[in-house]
Amino acid sequence: LQLRAHPVEKRTHMVSHQHGMTVTKTLREGEAEPQCQSFSYSQAELRGLMPEGASLLLLRVLACRWAVPPDLVFPAIDTEGQLCASSY
Secondary structure, eight states: OOOOOOOEEEEEEEEEETTEEEEEEEEEETTSOOEEEEEEEEHHHHTTOOOHHHHHHHHHHHHHHTOOOTTOEEEEEOTTSOEEEEEO
């Protein structure tokens, strides 16, 4: 069985604005036209948002301290651009 190369390009673009944030997810498979989806979130929904870079930093700090506070949960944006809960 021999499979041909099938390039897949995924991009997530996040723009913060006065009323909240807009997340645009673009998916392009092979030579097909890109498919775009946009999601908008209000400031209230994003309160306490934990971006990916900050989450990695927090994980390192928690590992160094050998302690994780109980019920540590933050809002985050998943790989699909949807708002979700990130728990530690």
